[in-house]
Amino acid sequence: xxxxxxxxxxxxxxxxxxxxxxxxxxxxxxxxxxxxxxxxxxxxxxxxxxxxxxxxxxxxxxxxxxxxxxxxxxxxxxxxxxxxxxxxxxxxxxxxxxxxxxxxxxxxxxxxxxxxxxxxxxxxxxxxxxxxxxxxxxxxxxxxxxxxxxxxxxxxxxxxxxxxxxxxxxxxxxxxxxxxxxxxxxxxxxxxxxxxxxxxxxxxxxxxxxxxxxxxxxxxxxxxxxxxxxxxxxxxxxxxxxxxxxxxxxxxxxxxxxxxxxxxxxxxxxxxxxxxxxxxxxxxxxxxxxxxxxxxxxxxxxxxxxxxxxxxxxxxxxxxxxxxxxxxxxxxxxxxxxxxxxxxxxxxxxxxxxxxxxxxxxxxxxxxxxxxxxxxxxxxxxxxxxxxxxxxxxxxxxxxxxxxxxxxxxxxxxxxxxxxxxxxxxxxxxxxxxxxxxxxx
Numbered sequence: 001x002x003x004x005x006x007x008x009x010x011x012x013x014x015x016x017x018x019x020x021x022x023x024x025x026x027x028x029x030x031x032x033x034x035x036x037x038x039x040x041x042x043x044x045x046x047x048x049x050x051x052x053x054x055x056x057x058x059x060x061x062x063x064x065x066x067x068x069x070x071x072x073x074x075x076x077x078x079x080x081x082x083x084x085x086x087x088x089x090x091x092x093x094x095x096x097x098x099x100x101x102x103x104x105x106x107x108x109x110x111x112x113x114x115x116x117x118x119x120x121x122x123x124x125x126x127x128x129x130x131x132x133x134x135x136x137x138x139x140x141x142x143x144x145x146x147x148x149x150x151x152x153x154x155x156x157x158x159x160x161x162x163x164x165x166x167x168x169x170x171x172x173x174x175x176x177x178x179x180x181x182x183x184x185x186x187x188x189x190x191x192x193x194x195x196x197x198x199x200x201x202x203x204x205x206x207x208x209x210x211x212x213x214x215x216x217x218x219x220x221x222x223x224x225x226x227x228x229x230x231x232x233x234x235x236x237x238x239x240x241x242x243x244x245x246x247x248x249x250x251x252x253x254x255x256x257x258x259x260x261x262x263x264x265x266x267x268x269x270x271x272x273x274x275x276x277x278x279x280x281x282x283x284x285x286x287x288x289x290x291x292x293x294x295x296x297x298x299x300x301x302x303x304x305x306x307x308x309x310x311x312x313x314x315x316x317x318x319x320x321x322x323x324x325x326x327x328x329x330x331x332x333x334x335x336x337x338x339x340x341x342x343x344x345x346x347x348x349x350x351x352x353x354x355x356x357x358x359x360x361x362x363x364x365x366x367x368x369x370x371x372x373x374x375x376x377x378x379x380x381x382x383x384x385x386x387x388x389x390x391x392x393x394x395x396x397x398x399x400x401x402x403x404x405x406x407x408x409x410x411x412x413x414x415x416x417x418x419x420x421x422x423x424x425x426x427x428x429x430x431x432x433x434x435x436x437x438x439x440x441x
Contacts, residue, residue, distance in 0.1 A: 029060040029222040033196070036064055039071025039104040041285035042236035044078040050227045054088055061089040061217070063196065063224065064112070067096075070103025070126075072287060073150070080157060083111045089208050089217060090114075093199050094121045094180075102126075106171050109189070110157045113208040114217075116191040116199050117180035123188065124177035126154065147173060164188050196224065236285065242331055245282035246341045249293070250349055252276030253300045254356055261304065261364060287331055295326035303353070307361045316357070324350050379422050384432060390414035397432065406430040 034050045036043055047064075054062055083090050092109045094101045095118030101109045106126045109115050117123065151172045158168035164187045170176040183189045190206075193199035204220035229237070238244065255272020259265060283293070302319030309315060327346040384397040384406070393408040397420060408414050409423060412434045420432040 029218050030057070031061045031063050031200075031219070031222045031224050032059050032227050033063045033065065033224045034227045036066050036108075037068055038240075039068055039075055039079070039108070040237075040240040041072065041075050042233065042240040043071065044075040044082075045236060046227075046229060046233050047079050047082055049233065051082060051086055051088075053227065059088065059225070060222070061091065061219070062086065063200075064090065064092045064108070065196070066092055066094050066101055066105055066109060067099035068102060068105040069100070070105060073104060074287070076104040076107050077153070080107055080111045083108065084157075084160065086113075087210065089210065089215065091116065091199070091203065093193065093196065094118060094123060095193075096195070097121065102177075106168075107154055107157060110154065110161060110163055110168060112161070113210070114191065114203050114206060115161075115163070115189040116193050116203070117183060117189050118194055119180055119192060121180050122177050123180075123183055124171040125175050126150070126171045200224075239278065239282040240285045241282075242286055242341050243345055245279055245286055245288075246327070246330065246345060246349070248275045248279035248282065249296070250353065252279055253297065254353065257300060257304050257357075258360065261307070261360060289329050289331065292326040292329040295322050296330070299323040299326060300353075303357045304360075307357070307364055320350060320354060323353060379425060379430065382422050383435065384420050384422060384430070386414045386416055386418040386420060388416055397430065404428070404430050406432045409433050 032050055032054050034047070036046075050062060053059070090112050091114040092101075092112035093116040094105070094109060095116075097118050097120040099118065099121045101117075101121070101123040103126045106123055109117075109123060151169050154168045154172055155165050157163075158165045167176070167178070167186045167188055178186070178188070180189070180192050184192050191199065191202050193202050200219040200222050203217055206217045207214050208217060209215075252272045252275035255268040255270075255275060257272075259269030259272060262268075283290075299319040299322035302315045302322065305311070306313070306316035306319065324346065327341065327349065331340050379399065382399060384399040384404070386395060386406075387398050387403065388395050390406075390408055390413070393411045393414075395406060395408075395414060396403050397406045398404075399422075405428060406420070407429060408420070409431050410433060414420070414434055419435040421435055422430050422432055424431040
């Protein structure tokens with residue numbers, strides 16, 4: 001009997017060897033790691049590209065490392081839709097320590113299949129505010145519409161992911177912000193992890209719903225591959241900065257204004273045109289008020305007109321007021337604070353523009369008063385030499401190797417070699433005045 005038992009055990013061990021070998025040879029799950037900051041159109045494009053890469057490379061999931069003050073609500077809606085429709089698990093980790101998922105980041109965190117935070121982080125403060133950074137007036141119908149729509153949006157995310165609906169709504173309606181521990185206690189997030197390695201080990205074996213099916217996460221030995229942003233992504237991230245967009249717009253207008261008033265300088269016109277085109281590209285990724293852009297353009301035109309028209313400062317002052325007003329209204333008032341133009345940039349930009357147009361006016365006046373450097377106008381005041389006797393004050397003179405018909409304005413006798421000065425150009429005839437006759441021996 002003992003022999004039969006040993007033989008059975010040996011047979012079982014032989015059968016397990018291939019299974020163990022296959023288990024040892026099984027490739028580790030591969031996850032894509034994506035880092036996100038301020039949320040904008042570039043972030044939405046990057047997220048979509050990362051999901052496409054996961055599908056193309058047959059990866060097993062997406063880990064988003066999030067640290068954001070907020071961003072565009074429109075881009076946030078697009079990103080939430082992409083996360084909710086993802087064919088692979090999406091894990092969002094708010095980290096490292098000290099990071100936060102403010103405003104738009106709250107929606108993205110709640111939309112994840114697994115929401116995690118690092119100790120010392122916080123989430124929330126998603127209340128809609130106006131362009132000045134203050135709460136929209138409590139009596140405003142606009143406030144009610146925006147708030148109700150945003151509350152419904154975040155509640156729908158919480159319900160879909162089985163998270164705390166009441167606290168999610170409070171993030172918007174009461175600007176609530178909570179710590180990682182509070183978020184975990186109130187079932188806003190699923191996990192607290194100090195780093196990515198700990199996170200992946202902690203969520204191993206967790207069951208998540210992908211579409212209509214459930215999937216068990218296998219992440220303890222997962223390989224994390226960093227998402228590499230291409231040049232297009234990097235350029236979009238740079239251009240989606242509202243302050244850079246504003247500077248490009250102002251530099252573009254100033255460069256074109258200089259080229260128009262000083263034709264042929266070329267460089268300011270080229271720089272201005274490129275800056276303006278880049279600003280227009282950036283405007284497609286930002287909540288830009290195009291009426292405010294037109295107001296700024298009109299203001300610059302008024303400042304240029306002030307140089308040439310005697311408006312006694314009316315055009316210039318109107319242009320300055322319009323410029324500041326347009327700058328303040330340039331970004332839609334429903335935008336997140338992170339998507340707005342800094343007040344510390346608007347007023348220095350206005351001072352720069354005033355100084356620029358004062359310098360431009362000085363250059364124009366100096367050019368108007370200076371002696372011409374080319375063309376027939378350069379002949380005025382030039383000395384010429386008579387090449388023949390003048391008859392009835394008419395004769396010919398030589399200047400710069402050329403012969404011109406001339407008339408002596410004082411009707412003095414002019415002999416060959418006499419020196420004369422040009423006073424007036426009358427078509428192809430010079431009106432000259434005798435300076436001196438050649439010395440007679």
